Amino acid sequence: MPNERSHSSINPLLALEWMGRRSLVYIEETGQGVILLSKVLRGILKRPFPIRLTMQQMEEIGFRSLPVVLITAVFTGAVLALQTYSGFKRFGAEGLVGTVVALSMTRELGPVLASIMVAGRVGSAMAAELGTMRVTEQIDALITLATDPVHYLVVPRFVASFIMLPFLVIFADLIGIIGGYVVAVSILGTSSTTYVNRTLQYLEFNDITVGLIKAAVFGMIIALVGCHMGFYTSGGAEGVGRATTRAVVGASILILISNYFLTALMF
Amino acid sequence: MDRVPKIRVRDLKKAFGDKVVLDGVNLDVWPEESVVVIGGSGVGKSVLIKCIIGILSPDEGTIEIDGRPITGLDAREMDNVRKRFGMLFQYAALFDSLKVWENVGFAHIQHSKMKEEQIRDISEEKLRMVGLPGIQDLMPSELSGGMRKRVGLARAIAIEPEIIFYDEPTTGLDPIRADTINDLIIELREELGVASITITHDMVSAYKIADRIAMLYRGKIISEGTPDEIRGSDNPYVQQFIHGKSQGPITDELGE
Numbered sequence: 001m002p003n004e005r006s007h008s009s010i011n012p013l014l015a016l017e018w019m020g021r022r023s024l025v026y027i028e029e030t031g032q033g034v035i036l037l038s039k040v041l042r043g044i045l046k047r048p049f050p051i052r053l054t055m056q057q058m059e060e061i062g063f064r065s066l067p068v069v070l071i072t073a074v075f076t077g078a079v080l081a082l083q084t085y086s087g088f089k090r091f092g093a094e095g096l097v098g099t100v101v102a103l104s105m106t107r108e109l110g111p112v113l114a115s116i117m118v119a120g121r122v123g124s125a126m127a128a129e130l131g132t133m134r135v136t137e138q139i140d141a142l143i144t145l146a147t148d149p150v151h152y153l154v155v156p157r158f159v160a161s162f163i164m165l166p167f168l169v170i171f172a173d174l175i176g177i178i179g180g181y182v183v184a185v186s187i188l189g190t191s192s193t194t195y196v197n198r199t200l201q202y203l204e205f206n207d208i209t210v211g212l213i214k215a216a217v218f219g220m221i222i223a224l225v226g227c228h229m230g231f232y233t234s235g236g237a238e239g240v241g242r243a244t245t246r247a248v249v250g251a252s253i254l255i256l257i258s259n260y261f262l263t264a265l266m267f
Numbered sequence: 268m269d270r271v272p273k274i275r276v277r278d279l280k281k282a283f284g285d286k287v288v289l290d291g292v293n294l295d296v297w298p299e300e301s302v303v304v305i306g307g308s309g310v311g312k313s314v315l316i317k318c319i320i321g322i323l324s325p326d327e328g329t330i331e332i333d334g335r336p337i338t339g340l341d342a343r344e345m346d347n348v349r350k351r352f353g354m355l356f357q358y359a360a361l362f363d364s365l366k367v368w369e370n371v372g373f374a375h376i377q378h379s380k381m382k383e384e385q386i387r388d389i390s391e392e393k394l395r396m397v398g399l400p401g402i403q404d405l406m407p408s409e410l411s412g413g414m415r416k417r418v419g420l421a422r423a424i425a426i427e428p429e430i431i432f433y434d435e436p437t438t439g440l441d442p443i444r445a446d447t448i449n450d451l452i453i454e455l456r457e458e459l460g461v462a463s464i465t466i467t468h469d470m471v472s473a474y475k476i477a478d479r480i481a482m483l484y485r486g487k488i489i490s491e492g493t494p495d496e497i498r499g500s501d502n503p504y505v506q507q508f509i510h511g512k513s514q515g516p517i518t519d520e521l522g523e
Contacts (some may be wrong), residue, residue, distance in 0.1 A: 137356045
């Protein structure tokens with residue numbers, strides 16, 4: 001404690017300067033991100049649309065992320081059932097375990113956890129691939145071949161991510177609920193009909209669609225942050241490493257923050 | 268001369284933050300002429316090429332192609348200008364995820380409605396020109412450094428450019444492979460009649476492929492002339508550079 005005080009009394013200005021500089025970096029990056037987003041949105045309208053590249057990305061982002069997302073979902077549903085059961089038993093509401101699992105999965109945990117897993121898997125890959133292309137001048141080569149790198153590289157990833165995240169979340173919701181069911185019915189001894197009835201009774205269609213809208217937004221965030229970090233990479237292999245880390249951290253944080261506001265807005 | 272130069276660069280300036288890289292560059296390249304820009308590492312040779320090709324936008328100055336200014340063109344117009352350019356990058360910058368023929372035929376795949384067969388034929392023809400027939404279906408990662416450069420060259424000439432930019436074409440190659448590249452550059456100029464700008468610090472290569480050599484130093488062209496004129500230049504900066512001496516005005520100024 002005394003150490004800390006002496007440290008801060010020596011350098012209050014330095015600390016302030018550091019904070020100021022960091023803030024400038026964030027503001028600059030936000031600006032760049034918004035510019036990239038506007039280029040991407042314009043790029044989507046530009047013909048011909050890069051269909052083949054988008055399909056490739058859809059396979060990569062959607063199909064190949066499925067195992068990771070499903071494992072995450074099944075254990076999340078399962079642990080939710082365990083926790084809810086032990087809590088709800090205290091006031092005799094064990095019957096509602098199914099409801100809690102279903103609502104939590106569809107409204108929050110399905111979209112958020114699936115997206116964070118995809119950010120780790122796909123956002124990092126986007127940053128690494130585009131970052132490597134940047135530092136080895138492949139992005140410059142695209143420009144000299146009269147090809148807009150945003151249209152060729154970012155648009156397919158953005159569109160694929162936007163489309164595939166909701167699909168992944170549908171599976172995550174379903175598998176999460178099944179995970180909860182298995183735990184509740186086979187381990188905790190809830191009756192199968194109670195679980196299913198209580199799930200269907202309280203789950204509204206709206207819970208699912210709002211979760212899917214969130215997923216689409218998170219999909220855009222993952223692709224935009226991943227591509228942005230890759231696109232503006234500098235400093236060789238080290239720079240690529242840094243871009244990859246920042247893509248995952250940045251996307252995850254933005255997902256969590258925007259999740260709050262989306263929830264506040266839509267429910 | 269009242270001919271119109273292929274490329275005319277006037278008072279080109281470019282700075283990154285406080286660091287002035289180009290400080291008023293003037294350069295003309297005439298049709299079918301091979302101009303070599305020499306200069307030490309980090310004097311802005313690459314920046315010069317990237318400004319002309321529109322990867323970077325200059326802060327001040329003008330660039331004309333065939334007498335038509337290209338600074339300030341919008342993206343689509345600039346892309347049309349770029350279709351008349353070819354560029355060989357220092358490390359070839361082949362697209363890792365595409366096969367050799369897709370790399371060479373990239374511009375055709377993107378900008379024409381040709382069938383795959385046709386594009387493969389064009390790509391094979393260009394690969395034959397650089398002495399690499401029959402490697403269409405390899406991936407770039409399967410090629411050696413020298414082969415990558417030649418594939419990069421095939422890609423640069425695939426859409427029959429009027430101007431080719433070579434960024435350090437011989438760097439990183441052994442002297443024999445480097446000379447093969449020099450021969451190719453000369454051959455291509457004779458066969459295709461293209462104008463070119465080459466940036467290099469390899470003087471052997473510069474003497475061999477240049478019609479004219481220009482030395483870039485501290486953001487300006489400080490001397491230019493035929494290879495013989497450069498060889499006999501009495502400019503102490505040029506003398507230090509072309510003879511690769513560690514003592515002289517360039518290193519003296521660096522030390523201050």
